[in-house]
Amino acid sequence: MSSVLKRTGRQRQRYEGNMRLVSGCIPYRWRKDNTDQMGEAEEILEVLMVSSPKRDDLVFPKGGWEDDETVLEAACREALEEAGVKGILREIPLGKWEFRSKSSQDDLCGMEEGCRGYMFALEVTEELETWPEQKNRARQWLCVKEAFRLSRYDWMCNALEEFMRVMEEVEEERKLETQDKNVEAEDVSECQSKSPKCYKRSSTMQYHGMLQHASQEIAIHFGY
Structure with a gap:
């Protein structure tokens, strides 16, 4: 069992008007691939996505930004809770996106409200064997091309595009x-x-x- 407890409820949730404020990240790593003729290993860029509860798709770690934490702290917390990873967060956000739920099963934005999400790049330095949402979320490392293909929403593709620019x-x-x-x-x-x-x-x-x-x-x- 994970020793880190997941935050629950929306008592401390931040809002701007009827928009729920969300913070998340694109976790990434450099994976050494095959060794070339010079004896040097090539480094491949990969990003981490997690499965959605009760839905057959993959997303980036994200969740509600609460009033007792900074947006950076919220992004790191969500990465830990949903994906079980820690790392170095780039403090400049990749961008800010607004989106609404397209499913009644969405656990972030209700049908009556939208989300305003801030996304960051997180270089992963540690993967935990157990994490708070391990039972509901599986994590998967993907090359960027595959991450684009599996991104369900336009805002996720836009965040990936900005991530690649960075x-x-x-x-x-x-x-x-x-x-x-x-x-x-x-x-x-x-x-x-x-x-x-x-x-x-x-x-x-x-x-x-x-x-x-x-x-x-x-x-x-x-x-x-």
């Missing part, structure tokens, strides 16, 4: 960091040849080459 920015930042480290290593190596007090520091990092392909898939999905 990941492209992250990739560019990583490439710049790698270049800086390589230049630094070259400088230290040259210094080492001139002085015994200097030492060589090396750091080798390889990143995936799938973001451009995924962006093309997004363009096809949205008809760009």
Whole structure:
């Protein structure tokens, strides 16, 4: 049994007018794939989705934003409760979306109200073996292309599109960091040849080459 208790009820639920405020995230990880001819492992971007109770579809972890927590805390809590994951949350939201229930079984927005949801990107660092909603939700890691295919609602596809844009920015930042480290290593190596007090520091990092392909898939999905 999970030692983390799930929050229940709507006593502390935040509203704006008749819109219920919701916070959630797109959990992601970099999974090492096959080793190439150079002996380096390729990194594949995957996102985590969870099953919906009483419905045959997959969603991203999300739930009501309550009045005793920040929107960031709410997103992390929902990731823990629904998917059993912890990680590093990017504080800048992917965006804000409004949606209404299309099913009487929806546990977020009633038929008489809508939801205003804030979504974030969460880099997963820990997967728990047990979590509060484990009996009602199964989690599944998917490549981005498959996540697009299985997303039931337009707002989920829009959030994924923004998520990929952010990941492209992250990739560019990583490439710049790698270049800086390589230049630094070259400088230290040259210094080492001139002085015994200097030492060589090396750091080798390889990143995936799938973001451009995924962006093309997004363009096809949205008809760009």
